[in-house]
Amino acid sequence: MSSKPKIGVYICHCGINIAKTVDVEELTRYAVKLPNVRVARDYSYMCSDPGQLMIREDIRKNGLNRVVVASCSPRMHELTFRKALVEAGLNPYYLEIANIREHCSWVHKDKQEATAKAKKLLQAAVAKVRFLEPLQEKEVDVEASALIIGGGIAGIQASLDIANAGFKVYLVEKTPSIGGRMSQLDKTFPTLDCSACILTPKMVDAASHPNITLLTYSQVESITGYVGNFQVKVRKKARYVDFSKCTGCGLCAEECRLADRVKSEFNMGIGNRSAIYLPFPQAVPAKYTVDPHSCLFLTRGKCGKSPKCVEACPAGAVDFEQKDEIVEFKTGTVIVATGFDVFDAARKPEYGYSDYDNVLTGLEMERLISSSGPTGGKLVLGKGDGEYVPKEIAFIKCVGSRDKSTGNEYCSRVCCMYTAKLAHLVKDKLPEANVRIYYMDVRAFGKGFEEFYDRVRREGVRYIRGNPSEIFKRNGKLVIMVEDTLTAKPLEDEVDMVVLAVGLEPRRDAREVIDLLRLSQSSDRFFLEAHPKLAPVDTATEGVYLAGCAQGPKDIPDTVAQAKGAASSALVLLSSGKVKVQAQISWVNEATCRGCGYCVEICPYTAIELVSVNKMGHEVNVARVNEALCKGCGACAAGCLSGSVQQKSFMDSQILPQIAALGGKS
Amino acid sequence: MKLNKDKLADFLAAIPGKTIFGPQLSGETLKFTPITKTGDLCLTANNTTVPPKSVVFPQTETMLRFEQGATDIRTAEPAGETVLFGIRPCDARAMYIVDNVFFWDVDDPYYLARRTNSTLVGMACLDPCVNCFCTSMGGGPASTEGLDLLLTDLGDSYLLEVLTGKGEMLCQGAGNLLDEASVADKEAAKLLQQKAAGQIRRKIDPSGIPARLPALWESPVWEKVSASCLGCGICTYLCPTCHCFDMQDETEGAESRRYRTWDSCMFPEYTLHASGHNPRPARRERTRNRINHKFSYFVDKFKVIACVGCGRCINLCPVNIDILDILSKVGEEAL
Amino acid sequence: MPDLEKLRALAKETISRDDIKCLIGWRPGTYGYRTSPHFVRSPEDADQLIFSPLCSSNLATYLTLAEKRPVPRGAQPDTRKVAILVKGCDSRAVVQQVAEQGIKREAVYVIGCPCEGIIDLRKLEDKYPHTLERVEARWENGKISLDLPGGRAVFPREEIVAGKCLTCRYPNPVIADVTVGEDVEVRGSAGFEDINWLEVKNAQERWAFWRDKVNSCLRCYSCRNVCPMCYCEECILEKQNPAWIQRSVNISENTAFQLARAFHLAGRCIECGECERVCPVEIPLTHLNRKLVKEVSEQFAFTPGVDPEAKPLLVGYRPNDKEDFIL
Amino acid sequence: MNTHPYKPNIATVQDTWFETYGDRCIKTFKVVFDDEEVRDNWTHLPGQCAMIGVLGTGESMISISCSPTEGKFLRFSVMRAGKVTKALHELEAGDKMTVRGPYGNNFPVDEWKGKNIITIGGGIGQAPLRPIIEYIRAKKAEYGDLTVVYGARTSADLCFKGEFSELAKVENTSCRLSIDVKEEDWPHYVGFVPALLMEINPSFENTIAITCGPPIMINFVLQNLKKLNFPDEQIYTTLENRMKCGIGKCGRCNAGNLYVCKDGPVFSYATLKNVPEAFA
Amino acid sequence: MSEKFEPNVVAFLCNWCSYAGADLAGTSRIEYPPNLHVIRVMCSGRVNPLFIVNALQQGADGVLVSGCHPGDCHYMEGNFLARRRFALMRELLNFVGVDESRFNMSWVSASEGAKWKDVVTGVVNNLREAGAFTEFPRKKIDW
Ligand SMILES: Cc1cc2nc3c(=O)[nH]c(=O)nc-3n(C[C@H](O)[C@H](O)[C@H](O)COP(=O)(O)OP(=O)(O)OC[C@H]3O[C@@H](n4cnc5c(N)ncnc54)[C@H](O)[C@@H]3O)c2cc1C
Ligand SMILES: Cc1cc2nc3c(=O)[nH]c(=O)nc-3n(C[C@H](O)[C@H](O)[C@H](O)COP(=O)(O)OP(=O)(O)OC[C@H]3O[C@@H](n4cnc5c(N)ncnc54)[C@H](O)[C@@H]3O)c2cc1C
Ligand code: SF4
Ligand code: SF4
Numbered sequence A: 001m002s003s004k005p006k007i008g009v010y011i012c013h014c015g016i017n018i019a020k021t022v023d024v025e026e027l028t029r030y031a032v033k034l035p036n037v038r039v040a041r042d043y044s045y046m047c048s049d050p051g052q053l054m055i056r057e058d059i060r061k062n063g064l065n066r067v068v069v070a071s072c073s074p075r076m077h078e079l080t081f082r083k084a085l086v087e088a089g090l091n092p093y094y095l096e097i098a099n100i101r102e103h104c105s106w107v108h109k110d111k112q113e114a115t116a117k118a119k120k121l122l123q124a125a126v127a128k129v130r131f132l133e134p135l136q137e138k139e140v141d142v143e144a145s146a147l148i149i150g151g152g153i154a155g156i157q158a159s160l161d162i163a164n165a166g167f168k169v170y171l172v173e174k175t176p177s178i179g180g181r182m183s184q185l186d187k188t189f190p191t192l193d194c195s196a197c198i199l200t201p202k203m204v205d206a207a208s209h210p211n212i213t214l215l216t217y218s219q220v221e222s223i224t225g226y227v228g229n230f231q232v233k234v235r236k237k238a239r240y241v242d243f244s245k246c247t248g249c250g251l252c253a254e255e256c257r258l259a260d261r262v263k264s265e266f267n268m269g270i271g272n273r274s275a276i277y278l279p280f281p282q283a284v285p286a287k288y289t290v291d292p293h294s295c296l297f298l299t300r301g302k303c304g305k306s307p308k309c310v311e312a313c314p315a316g317a318v319d320f321e322q323k324d325e326i327v328e329f330k331t332g333t334v335i336v337a338t339g340f341d342v343f344d345a346a347r348k349p350e351y352g353y354s355d356y357d358n359v360l361t362g363l364e365m366e367r368l369i370s371s372s373g374p375t376g377g378k379l380v381l382g383k384g385d386g387e388y389v390p391k392e393i394a395f396i397k398c399v400g401s402r403d404k405s406t407g408n409e410y411c412s413r414v415c416c417m418y419t420a421k422l423a424h425l426v427k428d429k430l431p432e433a434n435v436r437i438y439y440m441d442v443r444a445f446g447k448g449f450e451e452f453y454d455r456v457r458r459e460g461v462r463y464i465r466g467n468p469s470e471i472f473k474r475n476g477k478l479v480i481m482v483e484d485t486l487t488a489k490p491l492e493d494e495v496d497m498v499v500l501a502v503g504l505e506p507r508r509d510a511r512e513v514i515d516l517l518r519l520s521q522s523s524d525r526f527f528l529e530a531h532p533k534l535a536p537v538d539t540a541t542e543g544v545y546l547a548g549c550a551q552g553p554k555d556i557p558d559t560v561a562q563a564k565g566a567a568s569s570a571l572v573l574l575s576s577g578k579v580k581v582q583a584q585i586s587w588v589n590e591a592t593c594r595g596c597g598y599c600v601e602i603c604p605y606t607a608i609e610l611v612s613v614n615k616m617g618h619e620v621n622v623a624r625v626n627e628a629l630c631k632g633c634g635a636c637a638a639g640c641l642s643g644s645v646q647q648k649s650f651m652d653s654q655i656l657p658q659i660a661a662l663g664g665k666s
Numbered sequence B: 001m002k003l004n005k006d007k008l009a010d011f012l013a014a015i016p017g018k019t020i021f022g023p024q025l026s027g028e029t030l031k032f033t034p035i036t037k038t039g040d041l042c043l044t045a046n047n048t049t050v051p052p053k054s055v056v057f058p059q060t061e062t063m064l065r066f067e068q069g070a071t072d073i074r075t076a077e078p079a080g081e082t083v084l085f086g087i088r089p090c091d092a093r094a095m096y097i098v099d100n101v102f103f104w105d106v107d108d109p110y111y112l113a114r115r116t117n118s119t120l121v122g123m124a125c126l127d128p129c130v131n132c133f134c135t136s137m138g139g140g141p142a143s144t145e146g147l148d149l150l151l152t153d154l155g156d157s158y159l160l161e162v163l164t165g166k167g168e169m170l171c172q173g174a175g176n177l178l179d180e181a182s183v184a185d186k187e188a189a190k191l192l193q194q195k196a197a198g199q200i201r202r203k204i205d206p207s208g209i210p211a212r213l214p215a216l217w218e219s220p221v222w223e224k225v226s227a228s229c230l231g232c233g234i235c236t237y238l239c240p241t242c243h244c245f246d247m248q249d250e251t252e253g254a255e256s257r258r259y260r261t262w263d264s265c266m267f268p269e270y271t272l273h274a275s276g277h278n279p280r281p282a283r284r285e286r287t288r289n290r291i292n293h294k295f296s297y298f299v300d301k302f303k304v305i306a307c308v309g310c311g312r313c314i315n316l317c318p319v320n321i322d323i324l325d326i327l328s329k330v331g332e333e334a335l
Numbered sequence C: 001m002p003d004l005e006k007l008r009a010l011a012k013e014t015i016s017r018d019d020i021k022c023l024i025g026w027r028p029g030t031y032g033y034r035t036s037p038h039f040v041r042s043p044e045d046a047d048q049l050i051f052s053p054l055c056s057s058n059l060a061t062y063l064t065l066a067e068k069r070p071v072p073r074g075a076q077p078d079t080r081k082v083a084i085l086v087k088g089c090d091s092r093a094v095v096q097q098v099a100e101q102g103i104k105r106e107a108v109y110v111i112g113c114p115c116e117g118i119i120d121l122r123k124l125e126d127k128y129p130h131t132l133e134r135v136e137a138r139w140e141n142g143k144i145s146l147d148l149p150g151g152r153a154v155f156p157r158e159e160i161v162a163g164k165c166l167t168c169r170y171p172n173p174v175i176a177d178v179t180v181g182e183d184v185e186v187r188g189s190a191g192f193e194d195i196n197w198l199e200v201k202n203a204q205e206r207w208a209f210w211r212d213k214v215n216s217c218l219r220c221y222s223c224r225n226v227c228p229m230c231y232c233e234e235c236i237l238e239k240q241n242p243a244w245i246q247r248s249v250n251i252s253e254n255t256a257f258q259l260a261r262a263f264h265l266a267g268r269c270i271e272c273g274e275c276e277r278v279c280p281v282e283i284p285l286t287h288l289n290r291k292l293v294k295e296v297s298e299q300f301a302f303t304p305g306v307d308p309e310a311k312p313l314l315v316g317y318r319p320n321d322k323e324d325f326i327l
Numbered sequence D: 001m002n003t004h005p006y007k008p009n010i011a012t013v014q015d016t017w018f019e020t021y022g023d024r025c026i027k028t029f030k031v032v033f034d035d036e037e038v039r040d041n042w043t044h045l046p047g048q049c050a051m052i053g054v055l056g057t058g059e060s061m062i063s064i065s066c067s068p069t070e071g072k073f074l075r076f077s078v079m080r081a082g083k084v085t086k087a088l089h090e091l092e093a094g095d096k097m098t099v100r101g102p103y104g105n106n107f108p109v110d111e112w113k114g115k116n117i118i119t120i121g122g123g124i125g126q127a128p129l130r131p132i133i134e135y136i137r138a139k140k141a142e143y144g145d146l147t148v149v150y151g152a153r154t155s156a157d158l159c160f161k162g163e164f165s166e167l168a169k170v171e172n173t174s175c176r177l178s179i180d181v182k183e184e185d186w187p188h189y190v191g192f193v194p195a196l197l198m199e200i201n202p203s204f205e206n207t208i209a210i211t212c213g214p215p216i217m218i219n220f221v222l223q224n225l226k227k228l229n230f231p232d233e234q235i236y237t238t239l240e241n242r243m244k245c246g247i248g249k250c251g252r253c254n255a256g257n258l259y260v261c262k263d264g265p266v267f268s269y270a271t272l273k274n275v276p277e278a279f280a
Numbered sequence E: 001m002s003e004k005f006e007p008n009v010v011a012f013l014c015n016w017c018s019y020a021g022a023d024l025a026g027t028s029r030i031e032y033p034p035n036l037h038v039i040r041v042m043c044s045g046r047v048n049p050l051f052i053v054n055a056l057q058q059g060a061d062g063v064l065v066s067g068c069h070p071g072d073c074h075y076m077e078g079n080f081l082a083r084r085r086f087a088l089m090r091e092l093l094n095f096v097g098v099d100e101s102r103f104n105m106s107w108v109s110a111s112e113g114a115k116w117k118d119v120v121t122g123v124v125n126n127l128r129e130a131g132a133f134t135e136f137p138r139k140k141i142d143w
């Protein structure tokens, strides 16, 4: 039943954000004259309670049935105003927003020009709103479980929160153990708690939680479906160790022919491990894994007469017959917590990282200095006879951060503090060592950070403002070429050891996850949140959230906070048990559809299929949309030659008037 | 009277205040457009592709204008005075026939204005084209029905035959350019005209057709003759006697107009009901209507066949649907 | 050049089959050079069939043009096959229709007719106007001979065939259940000389070329109706609600109509040239199509109407499609 | 006064209401011409129609669904079907619409004086019948018995629902309603209109039958009227072909040699039976 | 012409990248010419190439379609589909003599507020050069 469009136009001043550059009164006078407009009002903050009330009252009193709000971006407040419509008993899809802030008042200076543009944008919105149709929001049930990708502190925390709320969690970790980068750290700034001491209990909690299914050494192969109803396929890589039998005794590793001959990833290559290994002592699950890339039996087909590990294992747990396993399950939401990689210091060859053994990265230093590390916490360099204790130690900050030449313009946020922390630890271990830190700026913005920085300086760590240009070896010493930018003096600093405070980068295999979930990347290549301020844990894909360094560099407290945020977002979905599916999806006018199937091919979500119908006695094919699968991109609508498939709220009949309004003179 | 061809430009120039349309190339098409240079005139070729009905009944014609939201409706300004120079007798006759519709009961004000404001200067058809059959339809290469003035090409001059007061007026204005025609000139013209009529090879006797058509309503002939029809608008748009139109509203900015535009009974949409029901669901019914309208319904109403034998629909139908072929099949069909 | 007797015999045999409801071919027209599509429904009808350089119609159009009359309650629709004669270009139309599900492959019985080029009637009429007597034509050793009222005339193929035939690379049907006659040599040029001259002009000159032509379009829709690929139940270009294109006939709507029609054939046009042939005001429509054929082939290495399994061009993409035009 | 045949008159919608609901709902408009002169000079008779429209959208031919005896206003009942009717449906009291007409012929009410009248309607087909019913009701003395037979698919699809109970109270008037399938609390006939007609079994003597409705219903009603021995001349119906101009120029409304806009819309079966296209 | 010609541009922006990018330009107060007016669609894949023709008819002097960078489409492949369609539409327009500057396409991501400004400025400047679209706008038609 079509009733006469009665449009209310609401023009927001946004304080002075809009009103300063757009003549809102003039715009209001203009709006009343537009066809079908019943009322037009302007107000300082349309999104505020009184603003919304104004709209609701008008709908009730003036019988409005269409609303145009001229305000900020629809990406900002579309939902707010839709809700206002609903509260006034109007279908929420009778709303159109004219973006006169982000697209107008904020980007233009001339008031006349901005007002003229605002008029056009408003006119187009009015032209479109007249043709909008009411849409029904359907609900689908939400599968009461969550998938968490990445078992770092972010993933662990999110898992625990969701599991504690009573929902099932699948925690998928790529490596043999959960723990992530945090497990590699020694102490943590600024409080200097031992990283393992605070992390391990959480890892154990996660592993033993009845609601958490831990899928370590696993990778998500595919995720299909939609919010509330994702179908997930996970590949559990073969560990060649029977989980149920392995007691974690480690005899196999001791016996392994490659014992201590394979570089340990966990120790950043500083220490070694066997081909069958536990990544680190506190690893969870505490089960051994055969590394298929180094294991003699797996790479060459034989290992002596028979694999030593098999012989050594008292439980008979080693099983070279094991195959990858595919686990499939349904889940309602997904949290991406895949963390970060550190900057590859070799990309700054001037620092000699690839050339000199005594140039280390911060993460390597964490391992070196850790009491559970390869040296048992002794700060020594060199091997065997060449072993020595460094005396002159320099840190260089911002390696691979705030650096256009590496493509990383951003600040990695943790390097300043972890450098200070490491410097402190050095001082702690080697009080007489001379420690200096080359820096561009020191950023100590967090709680307790500035105090910590102060303390480290008081401990005798020297901060020298300068960005070293080169490091080379001279007389067995490392020489740092640098200009002290405070005194403007060039320096040649001879040291025994250099630690590069490498920055944080997106995981190098981030593409896999992007393809799985169609995530976007921001310009720093970390995963893009739905809104930098207001939806920092959401993504553009409904039901998929971000936690931890996958979204951007951050320290542990921020990581944990965000993980809790992501968990709470997921919990909102899970505990409500229902989710609204897209209303602005496509539908097919079967009367004019010619059954060519173009739309079927076009749809990236396989949401359209051809079905046979009877048209006046003839069996013909027509397209039909699966409403739960359609995501409302509208690609089908643009590809259908006969205009038979249309995207609701973005129909040809709604866009053409918009074009007419914008094309014509206002 | 006689007009030397050299003086043609002067003759046209001597017509004051009227837009003179003549057959000229527009794109690749011959049609009646306002003359700017007499050199562009194409008076020797046969019928224009687009019939001169486009001057008195333009393909798209504004009827009313109004502002959006306002209720003040303005009717389109009346057309100015025109001369259609070099119109073929069949096309003039077609206008004469179509007048029946536009002046039936209520005058169509737009057509009326254009029609009364136009003077039709005919050009006798001395080299008829292969599909001309005007002589079968009551006309001929020099028929005068509808014309105000008839010209016959005598080689280096035109013989002028004044047929109406309007024609008279034209000649008066250009009096000094005209010579007196001799009897020999007139004889020569007669002969040329007769020769032309003799050259017309396509013929049919339509006399029985109007009477036969109603009984052939369900005849298989319609399926047969329409099987290859594409359902396009060529035969009707380019037919000088077809006069169907559609009316639409169009808005540009704040202004709107109501206009009419040629329509065709060969289009499905023409009769399609809003419910989806179509009383003429397929090309069989549409072709049947086209023939019936011209040869039966129109005759019922106005006592004249609405076809002048210009041959356009035969020449231009891309799939050789040939109205004479249809008519002869209608003639043959057992009742 | 197929033997007409064989062709007719084949047609008789075909139409006698239980699973064939109709055979579409060509017959001589009512006058001069014209030929007409011919719907063979009985063996006797087959006697009029011809295949000659005058058989311009692309009969594949009728596969999709066929109106589906309402089937009376209780009755069954006639789902038997339609047999159809196709030249090379016409066969591509069938392939493309099948590829985009306009028709089902099993619903047609394709009789292939290798073709050495079809006469452009406009060229012929310029040479011999006003011909009423029926004229026959045949291919002869790369030439075309005509029995004109004044005697026989022989033309080099290049002089008299349609433009589309000069660039035709598929003179032999690409799909056929049975073929009449021998395969012929491919002579069409693979280049785009026919449009290159226009492409090198500047924008103003190109618009000047099109303006008057497009302006004279009558919107009779013959070009669309004859096109075998235009088989929409309701053409978007005629829709009034919403109206993409107004019904008024003027340069704006006409240009939009032509652009839209051409665009709708991007990656679908099989170059049968029918649109241009039927246009009563002689708009060089194939230029538009050929431009797109060129782009489609150069940018996407795509040729429509050769592979019935191929996905239509514009339903897919390659990640490395050209994008040098994107800012 | 406006004598231009294409220039419509502006009229103001005074009142609107829905007769039926749903996708193809029917909305009734009561309108009055703005120009007093037009209002005073307007005359129409039952059966005639008018081109009503919305400026900027277009016009549609619509039956005038009131009798001139009802007052100086016009009524139209419009089913939402396409572009213009959708735009019309958006009109409310106070809005302007355009009206030109009246067009077409009318029921020969003068010839019918003294005769019994039976109207047989279906769905929106009741719209052209309503004026004749009202007309006869207003001039009851001049006519014989009036029988109104009206049916629709469901009770919700019946137009003018409120009016029949009043009508049934009028002397010499009877009213028979029907719906296709049974519904709770439906006191009237259940079944198809042609069958109801047979049940009523009217005598053809001195009786005019007028039928209007969907083509299929009309076909059966005609058959049944013939069974009841109604002579062709006593059967009337109206046609509703598509038209654009309303004045016999635009061409498309013809059914055979009849122009619905000028020769119709009211036809006697005696005329129509020779025009096969009328029943297409 | 004494007064400088100011083109009127209609732009179709996908919701997720380019519209967000334009929003970011706003949030970052990056100034650019006011001649361009945005129509928001969910995906550049929704933009029917005939919209371009229609916009030119309706009075636009130029058109811009902008979507996510290849591979970043929120709907996976909409921008790839759009790219193909517009590669062809652009050639077609060009072939009939519509100046190349009248149809533009860009990839602007949600984080490229600055690029958005560059795109708009570039398009508008080019159109200032090209002048008003006079080939087949409706408003040139004499009613
Ligand atoms: C040298 C250094 C010192 C630091 N010191 C401190 C400190 O003192 N205090 C502090 O607060 N912060 C410190 N940080 C920062 C801290 O490490 C991070 O904040 C924290 O580790 C982020 O945790 P996460 O869970 O987001 O990521 P991660 O720890 O990187 O965890 C991500 C997990 O996801 C897994 N994963 C990745 N991709 C996939 C996939 N596709 N499928 C399945 N699993 C996958 C990884 O294997 C990993 O286990 C330091 C960082 C560095 C580099
Ligand atoms: C000058 C200035 C510039 C800034 N610029 C930026 C910037 O560019 N980017 C950025 O991200 N941030 C910026 N900030 C910080 C930003 O304002 C805050 O981060 C943000 O407002 C915090 O939001 P909130 O919801 O935590 O707190 P608030 O906005 O303070 O509070 C949210 C709501 O909670 C209410 N509330 C507050 N305390 C309580 C309480 N105890 N009990 C009940 N209700 C309470 C408030 O009344 C308010 O309604 C800026 C702040 C200032 C002052
Ligand atoms: S693309 Fe359009 S016509 Fe083709 S099947 Fe899909 S909806 Fe139907
Ligand atoms: S011109 Fe020919 S094909 Fe076109 S509608 Fe007329 S008869 Fe049919």
Ligand code: SF4
Pocket: B236, B239, B241, B242, B243, B244, B263, B264, B265, B266, B289, B290, B291, B293, B294, D251
């Ligand atoms: S009804 Fe058909 S044949 Fe008759 S005038 Fe109209 S278009 Fe021509």
Ligand code: SF4
Pocket: C216, C217, C218, C219, C220, C221, C222, C223, C224, C275, C278, C279, C280, C281, C282, C283, C285
């Ligand atoms: S056939 Fe020619 S005149 Fe007719 S619509 Fe096509 S281009 Fe226009």
Ligand code: SF4
Pocket: C223, C226, C227, C228, C229, C265, C268, C269, C270, C271, C272, C273, C274, C275, C276, C286, C289
């Ligand atoms: S566009 Fe023309 S050449 Fe191409 S397939 Fe259609 S009719 Fe044939």
Ligand code: SF4
Pocket: A641, A642, C224, C229, C230, C231, C232, C234, C235, C236, C237, C260, C261, C264
């Ligand atoms: S032009 Fe386009 S919409 Fe029209 S019939 Fe052809 S393909 Fe279909």
